[in-house]
Amino acid sequence: MPALDASATRLQVTIRQTGESFGCGTAQSVLAAMAATGRRGIPVGCLGGGCGVCKIRLVQGRVLRLGPVSRAHVSTQEESEGYTLACRVAPCSELEIEVAGRFCKPFFKGFGAGANPQSGK
Numbered sequence: 490m491p492a493l494d495a496s497a498t499r500l501q502v503t504i505r506q507t508g509e510s511f512g513c514g515t516a517q518s519v520l521a522a523m524a525a526t527g528r529r530g531i532p533v534g535c536l537g538g539g540c541g542v543c544k545i546r547l548v549q550g551r552v553l554r555l556g557p558v559s560r561a562h563v564s565t566q567e568e569s570e571g572y573t574l575a576c577r578v579a580p581c582s583e584l585e586i587e588v589a590g591r592f593c594k595p596f597f598k599g600f601g602a603g604a605n606p607q608s609g610k
């Protein structure tokens with residue numbers, strides 16, 4: 490039986506606030522996959538789990554942790570509620586996420602409830 494090529498498997502990640510989506514490998518961090526597409530929906534910081542700007546909340550789906558998540562930015566309580574760091578997790582299924590870091594507001598100015606980011610209005 491041939492080995493599963495994790496780098497070839499890409500799962501869809503959708504950002505709830507904007508409706509943007511991109512493909513992410515099952516061995517790749519969600520943040521790295523987003524950055525590779527040139528998108529900016531999730532703020533990018535240290536890429537190493539230390540600054541917390543890429544904090545997200547899983548709305549739907551499951552992730553695999555790729556490295557430690559700083560407790561200074563994601564408490565055990567928050568983790569149990571679905572919060573994590575996009576630079577530290579890879580998808581195990583298709584994902585719907587919410588950007589939850591402290592810099593999320595400037596990124597979504599104008600994307601209020603009911604707004605359609607695809608319409609360009």
Ligand code: FES
Binds near residue numbers: 535536539544574577
């Ligand atoms: S980019 Fe710094 S913690 Fe993810």
